[in-house]
Amino acid sequence: MRRAGLVVADTLSAVRAMARPGMTTAELDRVAADSIRAAGATPSFLGYHGYPATVCVSVNEEVVHGIPGSRVLLEGDVVSVDCGAIVDGWHGDSALTFVLGAADPADEALSRLTERAMWAGIAALAAADRVGAVGDAVEEVVETAEASVNGGRPYGIVQEYVGHGIGQSMHEPPEVLNYRTRDRGARVRPGLCVAVEPMITRGARFTQVLADDWTVVTDDGGRASHWEHTVAVLEGGLWVLTEHDGGAARLAELGVGVAALD
Ligand code: MF3
Ligand code: CO
Numbered sequence: 188m189r190r191a192g193l194v195v196a197d198t199l200s201a202v203r204a205m206a207r208p209g210m211t212t213a214e215l216d217r218v219a220a221d222s223i224r225a226a227g228a229t230p231s232f233l234g235y236h237g238y239p240a241t242v243c244v245s246v247n248e249e250v251v252h253g254i255p256g257s258r259v260l261l262e263g264d265v266v267s268v269d270c271g272a273i274v275d276g277w278h279g280d281s282a283l284t285f286v287l288g289a290a291d292p293a294d295e296a297l298s299r300l301t302e303r304a305m306w307a308g309i310a311a312l313a314a315a316d317r318v319g320a321v322g323d324a325v326e327e328v329v330e331t332a333e334a335s336v337n338g339g340r341p342y343g344i345v346q347e348y349v350g351h352g353i354g355q356s357m358h359e360p361p362e363v364l365n366y367r368t369r370d371r372g373a374r375v376r377p378g379l380c381v382a383v384e385p386m387i388t389r390g391a392r393f394t395q396v397l398a399d400d401w402t403v404v405t406d407d408g409g410r411a412s413h414w415e416h417t418v419a420v421l422e423g424g425l426w427v428l429t430e431h432d433g434g435a436a437r438l439a440e441l442g443v444g445v446a447a448l449d
Contacts, residue, residue: 188354188380189448191228191279192417192428194272198222199283202242202270208262208288212244215268216255223272231271231278231357238401243269243282250345250386250394250403250411251282262288265298267413271357278357280382281429282415293389294410296336301387301412304328308350308365308383309418309434310441313425317371318381321350322364325385343392345411348403350384353417377422384415421446 201222202215220241223230230241238254245253245267246260253267260266269282284298304325311324329342350363361373365385373379390409397404405411417428423446427434433445 188277188279188417188419188428189426191272191274191277192281193279193431194223194226194228194274195270195279195281195417196429196431197226198270198272199268199281202268203283203285206260206266206285206287208260208264210260212246212253212255212258212260215244216240216242219268219270226272228272228274231273231280235357241270243267245269245402245411245413247410248405248408250388250405251348251413252401252403254399254401260287263291263294265294265410265412267411269413269415276355278353278355279417279429280353280357280415281417282384282413284412284414293336293338297342297387297389297410298412298414300329300332300342301385302414304365304385304387305383305414305416306437306441308385309416309425309427310438310443312375312381312383312418312420313438313443315375317373318361318363318375319368319370319372320375321383322366322368322372325365326367329385329387337389340390343388343390343405343409345386345388345392345394347394348386350382350415353380353382375420377420379420380417380428382415382417384413386411386413421448423447
């Protein structure tokens with residue numbers, strides 16, 4: 188899973204580095220496809236329940252599952268890219284958001300907030316006995332976020348889509364919610380691998396699916412961000428499989444160490 192995770196990490200880096208205003212989302216998909224194939228890995232999204240592309244590219248009010256195509260990216264667009272790959276039957280899954288060119292500070296803040304919420308959710312796994320700790324941590328970060336840059340509006344946490352177990356399939360039990368519930372969720376123990384993936388909006392949390400049957404958009408047209416990592420819970424601690432350093436740098440800031448993985 189580490190090998191699959193690093194293919195995904197490198198592919199997302201390549202897509203982000205290539206992205207420019209004037210490019211189409213299909214061109215980003217081709218960058219990802221070339222990167223995954225060059226690494227000798229297999230894209231996991233292509234053909235998944237009939238999904239027609241290698242990555243999901245979700246722009247502005249699109250939350251997740253945007254299908255790459257003829258859409259031309261513009262300066263200031265909020266671009267979320269979600270990527271999955273398989274190596275020797277094992278899966279990696281990760282997503283990130285960036286703003287193209289000159290960003291509206293509110294959009295940049297949205298992406299930073301979502302990324303921070305993801306890391307808080309990951310860090311929570313270190314001491315958690317149930318996966319519900321992830322949702323507690325994500326909601327805590329979002330709820331206490333400085334909203335002045337968002338015109339004083341509270342942020343929304345999307346509830347219809349959640350994180351998941353991952354291994355020899357992309358989606359396995361347990362579900363990993365991004366919000367607090369009374370149900371504490373599945374037990375956290377060594378060997379558990381999960382994708383932690385908060386989706387945060389600049390407005391209400393509600394979503395709709397477009398007529399293409401894939402693209403998820405916010406109901407109110409507010410822009411959205413999506414960040415995701417695949418994380419392993421090991422005897423000695425956590426290891427973020429879709430980061431080259433296992434998440435060491437980001438988790439250290441949160442007072443969490445990573446397991447030695449070699
Ligand atoms: N990678 C997404 C997730 O984070 C799922 C993508 S759906 C697909 O769970 F159809 F594009 F594969
Ligand atoms: Co996922």
